[in-house]
Amino acid sequence: MSKLSLIIRREYLAKVRNKSFVIMTILSPVLLVGMIVLIAFLTKVNDSEKRIIAVLNEGPYFSTDFSPTDSYSYLQYEKISIESAKDSTRSMGFYGLLHIPDAENVEATLSKTVFYTEDAPLGGVVDNLEDILQYRLHQYKLTTLGLSAKEFAELDDRFIMQTATFEGEQNLKGINEIKALIGGGFGYLIMMFIIIYGGFVMRSVIEEKTSRIIEVIISSVQPFQLMLGKIIGTSLAGITQFIIWIISAAILMVVVMIFFGIDVAALNQNAPGIPMGMQGGEVPTAVDTLQLYAEELYRFPWMMLIVFFIIYFILGYLIYSSIYAAIGAAVDNETDTQQFIFPIILPLMLAIYVGFFSVFGNPHGPIAVGFSLFPLTSPIVMLMRLPSGIGAGGVPVWQLIASILLLIVTFIGIVWLAAKIYRVGILMYGKKPTYKELWKWLKY
Amino acid sequence: MDLIMEAEDLTKRFGNHLALNKVSIQMPRGSIYGVLGPNGAGKTTLLRIINQITIPDQGTVYFDGQPLLPEHVMQIGYLPEERGLYKSMKVGEQVMYLAQLKGLSKTEAKTRLKHWFERLEIGDWWGRKVQELSKGMAQKIQFIVTILHQPKLLIFDEPFSGFDPINANLIKDEILALNEKGTSIIFSTHRMETVEELCEYIALLNEAEIILDGKLSDIKKAYKNNMFEVGIHLSDGEALLKEIQDTFSISAEHFNQLEKQLEFNVQLPDSDTSAFLNFLSGKGTVNNFVEKIPSTSDIFIRTVQSKSGHV
Numbered sequence: 001m002s003k004l005s006l007i008i009r010r011e012y013l014a015k016v017r018n019k020s021f022v023i024m025t026i027l028s029p030v031l032l033v034g035m036i037v038l039i040a041f042l043t044k045v046n047d048s049e050k051r052i053i054a055v056l057n058e059g060p061y062f063s064t065d066f067s068p069t070d071s072y073s074y075l076q077y078e079k080i081s082i083e084s085a086k087d088s089t090r091s092m093g094f095y096g097l098l099h100i101p102d103a104e105n106v107e108a109t110l111s112k113t114v115f116y117t118e119d120a121p122l123g124g125v126v127d128n129l130e131d132i133l134q135y136r137l138h139q140y141k142l143t144t145l146g147l148s149a150k151e152f153a154e155l156d157d158r159f160i161m162q163t164a165t166f167e168g169e170q171n172l173k174g175i176n177e178i179k180a181l182i183g184g185g186f187g188y189l190i191m192m193f194i195i196i197y198g199g200f201v202m203r204s205v206i207e208e209k210t211s212r213i214i215e216v217i218i219s220s221v222q223p224f225q226l227m228l229g230k231i232i233g234t235s236l237a238g239i240t241q242f243i244i245w246i247i248s249a250a251i252l253m254v255v256v257m258i259f260f261g262i263d264v265a266a267l268n269q270n271a272p273g274i275p276m277g278m279q280g281g282e283v284p285t286a287v288d289t290l291q292l293y294a295e296e297l298y299r300f301p302w303m304m305l306i307v308f309f310i311i312y313f314i315l316g317y318l319i320y321s322s323i324y325a326a327i328g329a330a331v332d333n334e335t336d337t338q339q340f341i342f343p344i345i346l347p348l349m350l351a352i353y354v355g356f357f358s359v360f361g362n363p364h365g366p367i368a369v370g371f372s373l374f375p376l377t378s379p380i381v382m383l384m385r386l387p388s389g390i391g392a393g394g395v396p397v398w399q400l401i402a403s404i405l406l407l408i409v410t411f412i413g414i415v416w417l418a419a420k421i422y423r424v425g426i427l428m429y430g431k432k433p434t435y436k437e438l439w440k441w442l443k444y
Numbered sequence: 445m446d447l448i449m450e451a452e453d454l455t456k457r458f459g460n461h462l463a464l465n466k467v468s469i470q471m472p473r474g475s476i477y478g479v480l481g482p483n484g485a486g487k488t489t490l491l492r493i494i495n496q497i498t499i500p501d502q503g504t505v506y507f508d509g510q511p512l513l514p515e516h517v518m519q520i521g522y523l524p525e526e527r528g529l530y531k532s533m534k535v536g537e538q539v540m541y542l543a544q545l546k547g548l549s550k551t552e553a554k555t556r557l558k559h560w561f562e563r564l565e566i567g568d569w570w571g572r573k574v575q576e577l578s579k580g581m582a583q584k585i586q587f588i589v590t591i592l593h594q595p596k597l598l599i600f601d602e603p604f605s606g607f608d609p610i611n612a613n614l615i616k617d618e619i620l621a622l623n624e625k626g627t628s629i630i631f632s633t634h635r636m637e638t639v640e641e642l643c644e645y646i647a648l649l650n651e652a653e654i655i656l657d658g659k660l661s662d663i664k665k666a667y668k669n670n671m672f673e674v675g676i677h678l679s680d681g682e683a684l685l686k687e688i689q690d691t692f693s694i695s696a697e698h699f700n701q702l703e704k705q706l707e708f709n710v711q712l713p714d715s716d717t718s719a720f721l722n723f724l725s726g727k728g729t730v731n732n733f734v735e736k737i738p739s740t741s742d743i744f745i746r747t748v749q750s751k752s753g754h755v
């Protein structure tokens with residue numbers, strides 16, 4: 001066996017046999033599902049709060065408009081002054097007081113209407129009140145134009161836009177957001193993997209340094225071989241973990257599909273796309289809609305995405321983990337690593353934020369393109385863009401190629417620099433180096 | 445001379461710090477060579493260059509007549525001063541790993557390791573974790589790993605630190621046995637007295653430079669100064685001392701009135717001792733007369749002092 005494969009094997013086994021690794025592998029999916037359930041539960045609890053709004057209605061126009069809903073109930077004050085209404089609202093601890101004064105018509109009334117609260121009111125609450133008042137205003141205006149009350153009631157007819165591609169496939173509402181989220185999920189996965197497994201590489205280097213085994217090893221292998229073997233071995237352990245997670249996720253997915261009654265077999269047959277048949281009064285049932293989403297997700301370019309995920313993942317991970325290895329070599333213990341880790345995390349965080357705030361809105365805008373070419377952010381940002389496809393309407397091929405080439409060039413450069421710091425650092429003990437010293441090490 | 449290793453004009457700088465300055469040494473095949481000097485003199489840097497861990501700024505190392513090649517790593521065994529093991533690995537796995545890194549096949553490594561584990565009486569430890577080992581035990585394992593691939597040149601940096609006297613002797617005997625079979629050995633230490641008796645050749649390093657090197661016996665011959673340790677039994681020591689002091693330089697004198705024993709060191713003008721011995725015999729019974737050979741550390745101190753100007 002070559003030295004490199006010996007090193008990879010040792011690093012892999014050392015990682016996989018580690019108890020905390022085994023526990024993490026089993027526990028993480030459980031924790032993740034638990035987190036989602038917890039968040040869903042908390043959101044529900046948060047929303048279920050019912051707000052009481054006091055209304056002092058001095059005019060004739062809005063007397064019938066305030067009927068309680070799930071989130072709001074209204075308390076009408078009658079024939080008291082605005083001051084005492086305020087006092088009462090405050091002492092009862094109601095959310096706010098809506099004061100509708102008397103005036104000659106609806107318009108004049110509304111221009112004088114004020115909503116009083118303790119602090120600035122929540123947007124949702126104000127929107128709700130505005131909707132109620134607006135409705136009456138519309139009615140008033142249209143009635144003055146000669147519309148009867150019945151005609152006005154018929155006017156209120158909301159509809160939901162159906163969308164379709166030029167090929168005539170029906171688009172599902174929100175499917176693009178879902179696609180972007182999947183891309184974002186892959187990007188996020190890369191970030192987490194880099195931070196977690198980069199950290200593993202770093203700690204492993206520090207351990208070799210503090211236990212002084214490094215001095216023994218280094219006389220039989222070259223530092224670069226050791227660094228590379230360590231990075232590859234650790235990442236193989238990570239990939240093992242991923243594969244376990246993906247398989248269990250796939251099993252979970254099938255279970256969920258069966259649970260919701262989605263016809264798994266039908267997913268293959270219905271492709272490509274759903275014909276524009278479902279229009280008019282035909283309302284799709286909930287299961288049908290779920291089936292449509294499932295089919296849409298099934299037709300999602302998974303293979304393409306996974307292939308590029310692997311490419312970007314490997315290159316991005318190699319770049320970052322060699323920096324982590326160099327940091328591990330430069331310091332004596334983990335507490336000294338903070339100052340060096342921050343600059344690494346920065347581009348990763350930037351990539352995630354840029355991804356979520358800019359790429360989701362406009363996957364091919366200048367910011368998205370820039371960050372998907374810049375090597376330190378491209379693994380994450382490009383994966384967020386890729387769900388929209390490659391070529392026409394998606395990511396231009398040249399950008400994809402340029403981004404990967406840049407990544408490869410950067411990879412070679414960074415690994416070269418990291419290896420230089422690594423080979424000097426592993427034999428330096430006793431003091432916390434500065435950036436200036438690291439710069440000098442490059443020249444040793 | 446048949447050299448196993450030769451270093452020529454090695455210079456290494458770390459930033460502003462000069463670690464080695466034009467260091468040259470010649471090591472004859474099959475010899476035991478001592479690289480001696482205080483901490484920070486550059487010993488470890490020199491050893492790392494020989495092991496290709498550090499690349500010199502200038503100079504060349506020749507191994508077995510060839511400029512150093514990556515393959516030569518397989519023919520050198522290096523026990524560093526700062527030596528450790530993977531704490532959470534099992535002893536057996538660990539030694540197998542390190543042996544295979546040195547290029548041994550799995551089966552070869554296993555047979556040789558079993559042999560050495562039996563020989564050093566640590567066979568029971570094969571399946572244990574390293575963190576359970578005592579320091580001395582770990583040192584034995586490191587020693588085995590260093591010599592296992594049967595290198596032509598063995599380099600030991602501070603080999604006996606961390607061993608109790610019994611195990612230090614055990615290891616010393618093993619090293620000497622390997623030397624008997626033709627392996628060349630380098631010892632590096634700042635505790636010169638520990639290897640003095642073992643080394644055939646030495647190089648004294650101080651502040652990045654070699655201040656003295658060569659065959660130890662030649663060096664000692666050159667540095668001996670006709671100093672003798674004398675013990676004589678007589679009644680009036682004081683009188684004799686006075687008498688001798690007029691002609692010779694005397695040091696470390698001690699007279700025990702009760703046992704009538706006078707002991708002193710004396711420096712004679714030349715190596716001819718017969719006249720002086722005759723003179724002493726007339727005064728009392730000479731029961732101790734030994735030439736004081738300077739120790740390596742004496743030589744070191746004298747050399748450093750003479751180089752830096754104080755005598």
